[in-house]
Amino acid sequence: MKIAAAGFQHETNRFSPIPTTYADFVREDGWPGLTEGAAIWDVFLEANIPIGGFLKFARAKHIEAMPVLWASAEPAGLIQDNAFDGVCAKILDGIAAVQPIDGIYLDLHGAMVTETYEDGDGEFLRRLRDRFGREIPVAVSLDLHANITPEMTQLADVITIFRTYPHLDMAQTGYRASELLHEMITVGRRPTVSFRKPPLLIPLHTQCTTMEPCQSLYAMLPDDSSLNSGSADIALGFPASDIEQNGPGIIAYHYSEKQSNQIADKLDEALISRESSLSSPLYSSQDAVTEALKKIGGSKPIILADVQDVAGAGSTTETTELLEVLVKAGVRNTALAAFCDKDAVAIAHQVGIGGEFSCRLGAKLSGPDHPGFEGTFRVAALSNGQFRFTGEMMAGLTANIGLTAAIDLISHDSEIRIVATTERIQPVDRATLTHLGIDLTKLDLLVLKSVVHFRADFEPIADEILLVAAPGFSPCVLTADKFPRLRPGVRLL
Numbered sequence: 001m002k003i004a005a006a007g008f009q010h011e012t013n014r015f016s017p018i019p020t021t022y023a024d025f026v027r028e029d030g031w032p033g034l035t036e037g038a039a040i041w042d043v044f045l046e047a048n049i050p051i052g053g054f055l056k057f058a059r060a061k062h063i064e065a066m067p068v069l070w071a072s073a074e075p076a077g078l079i080q081d082n083a084f085d086g087v088c089a090k091i092l093d094g095i096a097a098v099q100p101i102d103g104i105y106l107d108l109h110g111a112m113v114t115e116t117y118e119d120g121d122g123e124f125l126r127r128l129r130d131r132f133g134r135e136i137p138v139a140v141s142l143d144l145h146a147n148i149t150p151e152m153t154q155l156a157d158v159i160t161i162f163r164t165y166p167h168l169d170m171a172q173t174g175y176r177a178s179e180l181l182h183e184m185i186t187v188g189r190r191p192t193v194s195f196r197k198p199p200l201l202i203p204l205h206t207q208c209t210t211m212e213p214c215q216s217l218y219a220m221l222p223d224d225s226s227l228n229s230g231s232a233d234i235a236l237g238f239p240a241s242d243i244e245q246n247g248p249g250i251i252a253y254h255y256s257e258k259q260s261n262q263i264a265d266k267l268d269e270a271l272i273s274r275e276s277s278l279s280s281p282l283y284s285s286q287d288a289v290t291e292a293l294k295k296i297g298g299s300k301p302i303i304l305a306d307v308q309d310v311a312g313a314g315s316t317t318e319t320t321e322l323l324e325v326l327v328k329a330g331v332r333n334t335a336l337a338a339f340c341d342k343d344a345v346a347i348a349h350q351v352g353i354g355g356e357f358s359c360r361l362g363a364k365l366s367g368p369d370h371p372g373f374e375g376t377f378r379v380a381a382l383s384n385g386q387f388r389f390t391g392e393m394m395a396g397l398t399a400n401i402g403l404t405a406a407i408d409l410i411s412h413d414s415e416i417r418i419v420a421t422t423e424r425i426q427p428v429d430r431a432t433l434t435h436l437g438i439d440l441t442k443l444d445l446l447v448l449k450s451v452v453h454f455r456a457d458f459e460p461i462a463d464e465i466l467l468v469a470a471p472g473f474s475p476c477v478l479t480a481d482k483f484p485r486l487r488p489g490v491r492l493l
């Protein structure tokens with residue numbers, strides 16, 4: 001058996017002021033850069049990435065694996081047409097070059113939006129079918145934040161989805177997709193798909209699968225990845241894509257249509273029955289800092305999660321409201337990660353460790369509503385931005401995010417150390433701070449620009465976590481005026 005594989009990952013945030021270009025797919029950042037052919041084995045075999053799971057499966061089952069290309073870009077705004085067309089063409093040409101094949105495995109995200117196509121993943125699948133026909137079996141793995149569309153379910157023969165948020169099972173999902181593809185090819189039969197689209201839009205911060213209501217929902221999914229006994233998955237959606245088909249989706253596969261319908265209906269009911277607990281209030285910046293200051297003094301830091309300014313959800317990671325409130329409150333022994341300001345980082349590297357400089361931090365990417373923060377800083381640590389991740393989610397991966405610096409704010413009566421970066425990165429892994437020598441266990445307060453992913457690596461070292469809705473481009477407060485394209489009848493949580 002010979003299977004071609006490719007990865008094309010983007011979570012598109014229509015509210016982000018940062019366009020997504022072809023160069024963004026090529027460049028390495030918190031994720032690997034565009035990788036082609038045999039080099040994919042070296043980068044991904046041991047990585048917690050779906051295509052890594054495919055490679056593991058192929059090796060275990062002695063399948064001839066033909067990985068052709070993998071590319072991702074950090075979540076941001078609409079993908080430029082030339083970027084989308086360019087990556088699509090490279091993948092399709094790559095698959096054509098390794099024919100004949102028995103099947104295709106695709107590592108996609110499911111929330112890709114381009115300048116021209118609302119459903120970028122669906123359009124990619126349409127081009128794939130146009131080129132290689134309907135007969136070739138195609139299995140797709142998607143991110144838990146996919147906005148699944150009817151087209152995706154019609155164009156892929158089988159889809160399976162991450163079941164954890166934080167995403168600890170990315171490679172496992174690629175492995176499962178490969179098992180389903182292998183079964184489909186071996187049996188020589190396509191399953192029927194049952195697709196449900198619950199009329200809800202769920203904010204990211206309540207989608208966490210290590211707590212209710214999603215923990216028990218995901219516990220309902222069948223463990224056994226077999227089309228004979230039924231395969232089913234749930235995507236919770238990515239609101240900031242702002243498309244007509246925004247929001248959660250449920251897919252079930254079985255050789256019997258009656259069975260796939262039953263499985264899908266049960267999960268659909270289970271999700272809708274959790275509606276009231278899928279919304280949860282967030283702190284204002286002021287209330288969060290006041291509350292946090294009451295709680296400090298335990299053995300571990302208090303974490304403030306700046307949930308609407310998150311690189312991994314397409315925001316700019318340079319909004320400053322929470323920083324300003326922390327400074328006004330005169331907080332001590334506080335660290336903040338990660339703030340994207342390549343100019344500040346460049347100056348920090350010029351003046352060197354112990355050197356001081358004044359600048360307006362931020363105000364590079366976010367437009368006139370975000371004027372940045374004026375201050376004087378002393379350089380505490382410098383790095384070339386290449387470091388190995390140490391947590392479970394990013395297992396097997398290395399960051400290469402350009403120069404970074406730890407800078408201490410010295411012009412105000414407070415004590416805050418800021419991790420400043422050249423490229424945007426979500427602090428999902430302790431190494432985002434520790435690569436600059438920051439001792440996390442000694443902090444009173446730790447401010448992370450992350451919604452949920454940080455929990456996997458940081459929850460064990462925190463006394464308490466407070467979620468803060470400060471301004472940013474990855475909204476967790478969902479209001480109807482933000483989503484003009486959403487189909488009618490969807491309830492915003």
Ligand SMILES: [Zn+2]
Nearest residue numbers: 143144145167
């Ligand atoms: Zn995700």
